[in-house]
Amino acid sequence: MSTTTFGRVPAVEPGAATEPSYLTSENTIVSWLFTRDHKRIALLFFVSITFFFFVGGGAATLMRMNLATPEGLLQPALYNRMFTMHGIIMVWFFLIPSIPTTFGNFFIPMMIGARDLAFPRVNLLSWYVFNLSGFVVLYALIMGGADTGWTFYTPLSTVYANGYVFAAAMAVFINGFSSIMTALNFVVTIHRLRAPGMTWMRLPLFVWAIYAVSVVMLTATPVLAMDTFLLAVERFIGIGLFDPRHGGDPLLWQHMFWFYSHPAVYIMILPAMGVASEIIPCYARRPVFGYAGMTIALMSIAILSFFVWAHHMFVAGISIYSGIVFSLATFFVAVPSAIKVFNWTVSLHKGRITFDAPMLYALGFVLLFTMGGVTGLMLATLAVDVDVHGTYFVIAHFHYIMVGATVSAFFGALHYWWPKMTGRLYPEMWARFAAILTYVGFNLTFFPQFVLGYLGMPRRSYTYPAEWQSWNLLSSAGASILAVAYLLPLFYLGWSVFWGRKAGANPWGATGLEWLTPSPPPKHNFERTPAVRLGPYSYDPESDSFVTQEGTRHVR
Amino acid sequence: MSGSARLAPEVQYATLEQQGDTAQLGMWVFLVNETIFFGALIFAYFLYRMTYPHEFAAAARDTVLWCGSLNFVLLLTSSLTMVLAINAAAQDENPRRMMIWLVVTVALGSAFLVVKGYEYYLDYQDKVVPVVHFESKPGEGSAGELFWMFYWVGTGLHAVHLTVGIALVLYMLLWRIRRGEIGPTYYAPLEVVGIYWSFVDTVWLFLFPSIYLLGRS
Numbered sequence: 001m002s003t004t005t006f007g008r009v010p011a012v013e014p015g016a017a018t019e020p021s022y023l024t025s026e027n028t029i030v031s032w033l034f035t036r037d038h039k040r041i042a043l044l045f046f047v048s049i050t051f052f053f054f055v056g057g058g059a060a061t062l063m064r065m066n067l068a069t070p071e072g073l074l075q076p077a078l079y080n081r082m083f084t085m086h087g088i089i090m091v092w093f094f095l096i097p098s099i100p101t102t103f104g105n106f107f108i109p110m111m112i113g114a115r116d117l118a119f120p121r122v123n124l125l126s127w128y129v130f131n132l133s134g135f136v137v138l139y140a141l142i143m144g145g146a147d148t149g150w151t152f153y154t155p156l157s158t159v160y161a162n163g164y165v166f167a168a169a170m171a172v173f174i175n176g177f178s179s180i181m182t183a184l185n186f187v188v189t190i191h192r193l194r195a196p197g198m199t200w201m202r203l204p205l206f207v208w209a210i211y212a213v214s215v216v217m218l219t220a221t222p223v224l225a226m227d228t229f230l231l232a233v234e235r236f237i238g239i240g241l242f243d244p245r246h247g248g249d250p251l252l253w254q255h256m257f258w259f260y261s262h263p264a265v266y267i268m269i270l271p272a273m274g275v276a277s278e279i280i281p282c283y284a285r286r287p288v289f290g291y292a293g294m295t296i297a298l299m300s301i302a303i304l305s306f307f308v309w310a311h312h313m314f315v316a317g318i319s320i321y322s323g324i325v326f327s328l329a330t331f332f333v334a335v336p337s338a339i340k341v342f343n344w345t346v347s348l349h350k351g352r353i354t355f356d357a358p359m360l361y362a363l364g365f366v367l368l369f370t371m372g373g374v375t376g377l378m379l380a381t382l383a384v385d386v387d388v389h390g391t392y393f394v395i396a397h398f399h400y401i402m403v404g405a406t407v408s409a410f411f412g413a414l415h416y417w418w419p420k421m422t423g424r425l426y427p428e429m430w431a432r433f434a435a436i437l438t439y440v441g442f443n444l445t446f447f448p449q450f451v452l453g454y455l456g457m458p459r460r461s462y463t464y465p466a467e468w469q470s471w472n473l474l475s476s477a478g479a480s481i482l483a484v485a486y487l488l489p490l491f492y493l494g495w496s497v498f499w500g501r502k503a504g505a506n507p508w509g510a511t512g513l514e515w516l517t518p519s520p521p522p523k524h525n526f527e528r529t530p531a532v533r534l535g536p537y538s539y540d541p542e543s544d545s546f547v548t549q550e551g552t553r554h555v556r
Numbered sequence: 557m558s559g560s561a562r563l564a565p566e567v568q569y570a571t572l573e574q575q576g577d578t579a580q581l582g583m584w585v586f587l588v589n590e591t592i593f594f595g596a597l598i599f600a601y602f603l604y605r606m607t608y609p610h611e612f613a614a615a616a617r618d619t620v621l622w623c624g625s626l627n628f629v630l631l632l633t634s635s636l637t638m639v640l641a642i643n644a645a646a647q648d649e650n651p652r653r654m655m656i657w658l659v660v661t662v663a664l665g666s667a668f669l670v671v672k673g674y675e676y677y678l679d680y681q682d683k684v685v686p687v688v689h690f691e692s693k694p695g696e697g698s699a700g701e702l703f704w705m706f707y708w709v710g711t712g713l714h715a716v717h718l719t720v721g722i723a724l725v726l727y728m729l730l731w732r733i734r735r736g737e738i739g740p741t742y743y744a745p746l747e748v749v750g751i752y753w754s755f756v757d758t759v760w761l762f763l764f765p766s767i768y769l770l771g772r773s
Binding site: 109114115116117118119120180184187188191192193218219221222223225226227229230233237238239240241245246247248249252256524 | 566567568569574577578581582585586588589590592593594595596597600603604607608611686687688697698699701702705706709
């Protein structure tokens, strides 16, 4: 009887009565809170990060309401706390964990044909640690928040700030452990648990993207951990390594912070690139163009991300020569990024394109990523950066990447994999509407900020001269549209869980292993171990057929 | 106890061997991360040391050399006994020899912490605890206090890691081995703990010369 615990023995013959799905196999609260099933843990993470998405969004709503008029609505001190908490929560409690902990957790084992991640208990612990850090950051927020900006620059954060900086820094510190545990699990799983025949060059690009991002998380996060630890010590006892009164160097904080936080930008964007690489071939019905180039580009971005951090510090007092070096290195990142954009675009050529919601989100991702990337090159140029540093131009640029691109990809992934996760189809017209609304609302919110930044409006300012009101009002109006677009899926996806049409195993006619099992999948993913014979994305637009990674051909 | 059922691999693994290899890889990947964690601290330390060479050298002369050196010996020896325990696990069906070596390892690790604690006591007497109990010595300037910040943060974090290591070995002794889960067929958990133990040892290999020896002559 205990032989079922042995690895990859087929539990049920194909075609025989199927096991209950992972959602229905056990129904107690305990079975959820102490689950080791990567799919359930993915859903637990999904609940946590959705909560923080709306907390961070609430702070953003207050900011945009405040900026609708030059006189403002909030006390200046409260405004400072709002943008700080918005940044901290959105970066560490939504964007960084977003795609890896939910879709990565759910689909990495399924895409490589494994029955779970390598270390299921560590995976569960990661969720608990994440929530612990979440409680600490909520404590900091409720007690009054911090007002240092999400970057905690010293000596403001160590000496002069009055808020709950210690709690906020500790939240970031603890949060890092969750990142590290999840990333470690992915790296080891992808190395060791691939199904027979699943070679590295047959991995779906989403798996490659999660691999790349895990490597970055593992190597960058400990530096932030040490940095915030030293900050917390200094804040706690009053003197420390960033304290100029004892010969400490406040710039060291910035160097170490950006050594993590620039790679962190790629932590946020790389999984989104993986999502786009799954969705675009499926809805263009043709293989992704330049698979090998895509994998090389992903890994190059991951590696290059460690050599560009000081481009955040061009006006902080670093030497002009290191400025030149970091500016040049930053331009190099554009090469693999552009390769990816070209490849996604060429993947559409002569495809049989359907504009379903995931595709609309994915195309929105590519367009917004391109906008964010091109303005990133402007900022990488030393002379331009000196002019627009610390203005809304920077805000608009990184929101195009982190919100426009990543959140679009997040919603794209949510729709694309929704039938697999829940066993239900979402209402397509509502979803298309939400996708288009996201794109319109996003551009209306953030494009005016490029203009404002170029006119010279500084970031983190609660007020501005009256002549900039029309641009700010446009931005605030766009934000309200964006809020609707982000709230809509909550309703129609929630509706579809109960009343949506039942989904088959492979509603989109996709090629990956995750589509071989029933929707929702059984507890251990596969009724038999898949044998992989092909790379991903064997779509043929001419005959409208596709071949799964197991080698079976289907005509749609 | 039903040893064979207990020695089944977990559901995501095909064989025990795959499970053991994966566990080891997991620890190595974790240690990459730990290396960068301590690396960031040691990097910052040398940055300041290069900025204030004389002040740091003057402050470093107040460290208790015999405590650091004794601890160096204790910890290096403990890595040897750890490896001997793993060797015994791989060879003997009877866990006796493995358990003896593990007890010696725990004893050496605990002795390190006792010596470290005594050294902290001496440090307190010497007034080198920043903010709490500090007196600037001649030649140190204000940067001397920075040296002691590094000293306390570095040795403190190392001691925390060693405590975790001792807890892990005790978990092996009091739980996994007692339940008969570690033996010649499967000793990967012990090996994983051993890798971690050696890492903690290696950290001291870097901290000891950087803090105690540099510029002492």
